[in-house]
Amino acid sequence: MDMNFFLSTIIGTLCFAVLAPIVGCLLSGADRIISARMQGRVGPKLLQPYWDVRKLLGKDKIAVSGSEDTYINLALFFSLLAGGIFFSGGNFLLVVFVITLSSLFFIVAAYSTRSPYAEVGAARETLQVMSYEPMILLMTVAFYQVVGTFDVGGVMLMNHPVICTAWAAFLGLLFVLTIKLRKSPFDISSSHHAHQEIVKGTTTEMSGPTLAKVEIMHWVENVLFMGWVGVFFVYANPISIAVALIAVVLIYFFEIWIDNNFARVKWQAMLKWAWIAALIAGGLNVAFLAFM
Amino acid sequence: MGFASKSPWVIHYDASSCNGCDIEVLAALCPGYDVERFGIINTGNPKHADIFLVTGSVNEQNKPVLQEIYSQMLEPKVVVACGCCACTGGVFHDCYNVLGGVDKAIPVDVYAPGCAVRPEAIIDAVVEGLGVLEQKSEALKEQQKRGA
Numbered sequence A: 001m002d003m004n005f006f007l008s009t010i011i012g013t014l015c016f017a018v019l020a021p022i023v024g025c026l027l028s029g030a031d032r033i034i035s036a037r038m039q040g041r042v043g044p045k046l047l048q049p050y051w052d053v054r055k056l057l058g059k060d061k062i063a064v065s066g067s068e069d070t071y072i073n074l075a076l077f078f079s080l081l082a083g084g085i086f087f088s089g090g091n092f093l094l095v096v097f098v099i100t101l102s103s104l105f106f107i108v109a110a111y112s113t114r115s116p117y118a119e120v121g122a123a124r125e126t127l128q129v130m131s132y133e134p135m136i137l138l139m140t141v142a143f144y145q146v147v148g149t150f151d152v153g154g155v156m157l158m159n160h161p162v163i164c165t166a167w168a169a170f171l172g173l174l175f176v177l178t179i180k181l182r183k184s185p186f187d188i189s190s191s192h193h194a195h196q197e198i199v200k201g202t203t204t205e206m207s208g209p210t211l212a213k214v215e216i217m218h219w220v221e222n223v224l225f226m227g228w229v230g231v232f233f234v235y236a237n238p239i240s241i242a243v244a245l246i247a248v249v250l251i252y253f254f255e256i257w258i259d260n261n262f263a264r265v266k267w268q269a270m271l272k273w274a275w276i277a278a279l280i281a282g283g284l285n286v287a288f289l290a291f292m
Numbered sequence B: 001m002g003f004a005s006k007s008p009w010v011i012h013y014d015a016s017s018c019n020g021c022d023i024e025v026l027a028a029l030c031p032g033y034d035v036e037r038f039g040i041i042n043t044g045n046p047k048h049a050d051i052f053l054v055t056g057s058v059n060e061q062n063k064p065v066l067q068e069i070y071s072q073m074l075e076p077k078v079v080v081a082c083g084c085c086a087c088t089g090g091v092f093h094d095c096y097n098v099l100g101g102v103d104k105a106i107p108v109d110v111y112a113p114g115c116a117v118r119p120e121a122i123i124d125a126v127v128e129g130l131g132v133l134e135q136k137s138e139a140l141k142e143q144q145k146r147g148a
Ligand code: SF4
Pocket: B016, B017, B018, B019, B020, B021, B022, B055, B056, B082, B083, B084, B085, B086, B090, B091, B114, B115, B116, B117
């Protein structure tokens, strides 16, 4: 915890705060086009998510709860900080905790609106966090065992990518990634599509500029999670970065495919399967690395 | 063109439609017409919606519901009456319980006639509504500037 760490985190966070929304917005636009094509439609323009957010920012400001906006600001701040720490090569475990903190603020924001729909959404969002967190933690442990440090920058000194010995943990990450990206079959707390039984779940009562910030937060989160996928492929060889980028694109496409082909499950099934995945993929990988 | 008209999110409410117009509204969202090309999304949530599509006529039972949904929508907002029933009461206009078109309950910006209203007519009406949306959004900006 020296001066260098603070400096790199601050610079990393600032750069991330500028770049991640742009990349995230384009990812989201591509997602909508690809989804539309999978459904036999033409779909919107690539910049549609950007236009959506600009429109939301121009809407009237009405909040049902005085504190909702503050919580969303904090959630957005912590998601940017998590991205900053991650992409400046900081501590992976810290990244996981900071992004969880961001999720918690989002849950509190949903609860603070006191709408029954938002409350059910918030309760389900909590279950989603409970579902993916064990796998994410086991993944960081496996990362530590392979790289010898929690620092993400450590992969640059490796002579093979992390995925070689932590491929099971990687598969586990892919499983919970669907939950983290809020995609069907695990979009139980708030769906991208209308006519869910709980309206819009967590964001039911959020509107205008507050909703715009939630959108931006989702973009930023998506970039961070795709970074997690990518880091499994990076090692000392610079070509590995290109390989990581290709892997990220393929995995993102795979997630869209899952989103369009699977119906939403109940939370019981989500919790059960996410924990089974954590236990088998994460647990065995960690045990194997520890004892072999 | 501002951003208000580039991403019109709609909410659809069936006042007392025979479901003929509802099906056409939903048809507009399906692959055949695919209104998401214009950024139109069916939100199902008044707090997120910019355009209010109403089908069917108004009666004493649904009048407060319509007004509630309308008041929950944030400015700038536009109301489109879809189908003859929503415009004037249509074939049900002289029923003992029918008050008339949607404009008996909330201000309507665009009327899309037809029994049932064609998806093309709905899309045309929404596109016309975009102009109104744009005007209202300019007015809101002015108002906010003066207020600040
Ligand atoms: S206009 Fe015709 S199709 Fe539409 S709700 Fe009225 S009767 Fe039904």
